[in-house]
Amino acid sequence: MKTINNYSLSFSSITANVIGTATFMAAPGVSNQFAYSLDGTNFTLIGSPVTTSGSGSQVPIPTIDLSSVTALQNVSSGTTVYFRYYASGQTATGGWGFSSSSSGTNGLAFTGFLIPGCTQPSSQASTITVSNINTTGLDAGFTRGNDNGTVLVLKPSAQATVTPAGGTAYTANTDWNLAGQISINNRVIANSSASPLTNVSVNGISNLAPATGYTLTAYERNATNCYNLSAAPSASFYTFSNLPLGHAASFTCSVISSSQIDLSFSTFSGLGNTAGYLVLQKAGSTPTGLPANGTSYSVGSTVGDAVVAAVITSSSATAHSLTGLNGST
Missing domain, CATH: 2.60.40.10 (Immunoglobulins)
Structure with missing residues (x-):
């Protein structure tokens, strides 16, 4: 069996009526079992064997439930599914096969349902x-x-x-x-x-x-x-990190020369959500610019009316020197 284009197929059950010679189907009867394959080579048995017996007349095989066979559900479009039927009776010879005694009776029937496939939209967002x-x-x-x-x-x-x-x-x-x-x-x-x-x-x-x-x-x-x-x-x-839970506990500076100032500060290791310090400088007055969340800064970057003088990333650092400054500024 092969699913038609643009549809997937889920199998529900197998029903069958069988008939054979009296000697072949004599008690204890005939062992019946189906198997399936998706490649035509490797077959998997379905459930356990079921037994039918009689005296040469048509008998039904109990319905085989396929709804719990995962491989037979949502079989993709264009896939061929192969089935085999095995019967083991009481003699090495004798007739045996599927039987339809009237136009309204199926000798062998597979039930299931088709699921419309998807045709992708032609445009994209x-x-x-x-x-x-x-x-x-x-x-x-x-x-x-x-x-x-x-x-x-x-x-x-x-x-x-x-x-x-x-x-x-x-x-x-x-x-x-x-x-x-x-x-x-x-x-x-x-x-x-x-x-x-x-x-x-x-x-x-x-x-x-x-x-x-x-x-x-x-x-x-x-x-x-x-x-x-x-x-x-x-x-x-x-997404942004959570804001640091505090600032440096201390921050001082010492003039070393006309072109150098040494900064001294407490470490940030004890502050929660803190990965470092950003030091801003402005000539003549206190900086008023504020760094923007989600922005990475380096030395020399502009932050409002100031520039970044230092980026402290060592959790043990307590000092930093600013050099190359203009005297009397």
Whole structure:
């Protein structure tokens, strides 16, 4: 048997009527068993043998349930399934076979059902944007394709990608804990039916882990929830770390020369959520600029009206020298 194009097939049962010579089917009867194969070579027996007996008249084989045979469920389009039937009777010779005693009786019948396959949408979503990132969330957006809708899937970047299953409708939620799950690490945070080719905002994505990389991917879908898995756009980002729990307990400076100042400060090793110090300098007055969350700075970077004078990353450091300064400034 072979499934037709664009459909998958699930088998439900086998029913059969058999007949043979009286000597072959005499007590204790004939042992009957079916087997299946997906390659035509390696066959797997189905269930346990069942026994039929009689005196030469047609008898039914008890129905063989196939619904629990995983390999015979959702058999993909174009796959050929092979079946074999084994019978062991009471004599080495004698007739035996399937029998249909009337037009309304099947000698052998397989039951099951066809499942329509998916035809991928011809268009794809595009242009994923991220903004307003914080420690546990962000705002995002994307541009719709030209089919019936678009789903936006979020996952931790370190986890494997699992794509949406064809024919499955997902319930979206911007709360990670409530979002529909493709898998535990791939969740649908938006399922938009906005007008084709329009920009869609997905604001208030929440309950993410701090200091973690995430990836957003958009898939266009059609009316039967078949998804375009080809060239799906994606965007990656990091949530912010939790803010440091304090500042340096002490911070002083000493003039060494007309071009050097030595800084002295307490270590940051005892401060929670702290990876270092950023030291700003401004000639003539106190700096008023503030560093921006999520931005990496190096010495010489501009921060508002100041520049970065030092980046302290050693947890044991208590001193740093600033050189090359202008005298009398």
